[in-house]
Amino acid sequence: MGYRILLFIAAISVTLPLSAQTKTNASKTVKVLSFNVFGGRTTKGDLNFEVVAKVIRDVNPDLVALQEVDYNVNRSRKVDLATELGWRTKLIPIFARAMYYDGGEYGEGVLSRYSFLTTRSVPLPNIEGQEPRTALEVVVELPSRDTIAFVGTHFAHEGPAGRELQAKALNEIFTKNKYPTILAGDLNARPGSKTITTLEEFWEPTYNRENPEPTSPSHDPKSKIDYIMFYPKNKWRVVDKEIIVDTYASDHCAYLVTLELLD
Numbered sequence: 001m002g003y004r005i006l007l008f009i010a011a012i013s014v015t016l017p018l019s020a021q022t023k024t025n026a027s028k029t030v031k032v033l034s035f036n037v038f039g040g041r042t043t044k045g046d047l048n049f050e051v052v053a054k055v056i057r058d059v060n061p062d063l064v065a066l067q068e069v070d071y072n073v074n075r076s077r078k079v080d081l082a083t084e085l086g087w088r089t090k091l092i093p094i095f096a097r098a099m100y101y102d103g104g105e106y107g108e109g110v111l112s113r114y115s116f117l118t119t120r121s122v123p124l125p126n127i128e129g130q131e132p133r134t135a136l137e138v139v140v141e142l143p144s145r146d147t148i149a150f151v152g153t154h155f156a157h158e159g160p161a162g163r164e165l166q167a168k169a170l171n172e173i174f175t176k177n178k179y180p181t182i183l184a185g186d187l188n189a190r191p192g193s194k195t196i197t198t199l200e201e202f203w204e205p206t207y208n209r210e211n212p213e214p215t216s217p218s219h220d221p222k223s224k225i226d227y228i229m230f231y232p233k234n235k236w237r238v239v240d241k242e243i244i245v246d247t248y249a250s251d252h253c254a255y256l257v258t259l260e261l262l263d
Contacts, residue, residue, distance in 0.1 A: 024239055024260055025144070025260060026143075027142065027143040027144035028142060028144045028146060028260055028261040028262075029239060029258055029259065029260045029261075030062045030063060030142060030148070030182070030258070030259050030260075030261070031059070031060065031061045031062045031063075031256065031257075031258045032061060032062065032063050032064075032065075032150070032182055032184055032228055032256070032257050032258075032259060033056065033059060033061040033063070033064045033065070033184075033244075033254055033255070033256050034064075034065045034067075034152070034184040034185055034186070034226050034227065034228055034254065034255045035055065035056065035064060035065070035066055035067070035244075035250065035252070035254040035255075036066075036067040036068050036154070036186045036226065036250060036251070036252035037052050037066050037067065037068055037069065037081070037085070037109075037249075037250055038068050038250045038251055038252070039068050039069070039070045039073070039075065039076050039081070039106075040052060040070060040076045040079065040081045040084075041075070041076070042248050042249060042250070043218065043219065043247060043248055043249075043250070043251055044248065047076060047077060047079075048248075048249075049079070049081070049084050049085065049088065050088065051246075051248060051249045052085060052249050052250065053084075053085050053088035053089050054249070055244060055246050055249045055250075055254055056085065056089045056091075056111070056254075057088070057089050058244075059242075059244060059254070059256050061091075061111075061113075061256065062112070062113040062114070063110065063111070063112050063113070063114075063138075063140070063150045063182070063184075064089075064091065064109075064110065064111035064112075065108070065109075065110060065136075065150070065151075065152025065153075065184035065185050066081075066082060066085070066108065066109035066110065066111065066152065067108060067109075067152070067153075067154040067185055067186045067252075068106070068154065068186075069081050069082050069095060069106070069107055069108060069109040070101075070104060070105075070106055071095050071097070071104050071105040071106070071107070072103065072104030072105060073101060073102045073103060073104035073105070073106060074102045074103040074104065075102055078103075078104065080095070081095075081109065082094065082095040082109035082110075082111070083095075085109070085111060086111055089111060091111035091112055091113055092111065092112045092113070092114075092115060092116065093109060093110070093111055094109065094110050094112075094116065094119055094136070094138060095107065095108070095109050095136075096108045096109070096121035096134050096136035097121070097134070098123075098131070098132050098133050098134040098154070099131060099132040107121075107134055107136075108121075108134055108135070108136040108152050108153060108154060108185075109136070109152070110136055110138050110150065110152050112138060112140055112150075114140040114141060114142070115140070115141075116138050116139065116140060117139040117140060117141060117147065118138075118139045119136070119137065119138050119139070120136075120137050121134050121135070121136050121137075122134060122135045122136075122137065122173055124153070124155075124165075124166040124169050124170070125162075125165040125166060125169050126156060126162050126165070126166070127156070127158075127159075127161055127162045127165070129158075130156050130158045130159075130162050131156065131157070131158070133153065133154060133155060133156060133162075133166055134153070135151050135152070135153040135170060135173075135174070136151070136152050136153070137149055137150065137151045137174070138150050139179060142261065144261070146180075146261055147179050148179050148180050148181065148182065148261065149174070149177050149179045149180070149181040149182070150181070150182050150184070151170075151174055151181060151182070151183045151184070151185075152184050152185050153166070153170070153183070153184075153185040153187075154185050154186045154187075154188075155167070155185070155186070155187045155188045155189065155195065156188065157188045160189070160193065160194065160195060163187065163188060163189050163193075163195040164194055164195050164198060166195075167187075167195045167196075167198040167199050168198060170183065170199065171198065171199065171201065171202050171203075174231070175202050175231055177231075180230070180231070180232065180235040180236065180261060181230065181231045182228065182229070182230050182236075182259065183199075183203055183227070183228070183229045183230065183231070184227065184228045184229075184255075185226070185227065186225060186226050186252065187199075187225060187226070187227050188225050189225060190212075190223055190224055190225065191205075191207065191209065191212045191224055196227075199229060200229075202231055203229035203230065203231050203233075204229060204230050204231070204233040204236070205227065205228075205229050206227075206228045206229065206230070206238050206241055206257045206259075207224060207227065207241075212224035213241075213243045213255075214243075214253075215243060215252060215253040215255055216251070216252050216253065217251050217252070218245060218246060218247050218249075218250060218251055218252055218253050219247045219251075221243070221245065221253055225252075226252060226253065226254075226255045227255070228241075228255060228257040230259060234262070235261060235262055236259045236260065236261060236262060237259065237260045237262055238257060238258075238259060239258040239259060239260050240257070240258040241255075241256065241257045241258070242255075242256045242257075243255060243256075244256055
């Protein structure tokens with residue numbers, strides 16, 4: 001009898017960890033949104049910061065990578081768009097300039113549910129005559145007390161050569177991170193392009209490779225150009241993903257992915 005009890009206890013000790021692997025650890029999950037906000041302008045050409053904020057609020061993300069963010073720019077009434085959206089969504093904002101533009105600055109933004117441990121803006125290489133680009137990184141601590149890095153960026157729209165330079169630079173810089181890292185942004189490149197395959201040498205994508213979900217233009221999505229990826233590939237699991245279609249708030253769909261950090 002004693003031998004059978006020992007076998008039963010041993011079986012429990014083996015099977016419990018295996019069954020636990022299929023469950024999601026809420027304290028290690030992070031909802032990530034990538035959203036090209038079109039400088040705060042809607043597809044009708046007006047400024048409506050509330051409708052942009054509502055897209056973000058409705059999905060309740062933990063981290064948001066914003067592209068085409070205006071700061072003190074004439075066309076968007078001199079607003080600090082990252083701070084405006086942070087106030088409307090109750091998330092912590094930060095802005096990084098990629099270039100000076102129209103009386104102000106233009107670049108990347110991040111919104112976060114968690115306070116920043118560190119931040120940095122890393123200028124990316126660009127071809128002469130093309131718009132400068134940058135990558136904005138924030139390091140945060142999850143409720144599980146795990147530390148992660150989150151990088152938002154926007155690749156060149158003028159042609160593939162600039163994007164390929166930027167993809168190589170991202171690989172070189174951010175794969176040296178000491179923390180598990182999430183990459184999000186408008187990469188202006190389709191799945192299978194040299195830009196994306198270069199990134200995927202290191203970064204694990206979250207889209208369906210066999211049937212990529214289009215994200216642009218918002219009124220009739222045909223192209224997948226907005227992405228969320230992660231590194232290292234064995235540190236994250238995709239829990240859920242969704243394309244957020246709003247034909248008024250921006251000319252891009254927002255892309256939402258829920259990830260779980262693995263032990």
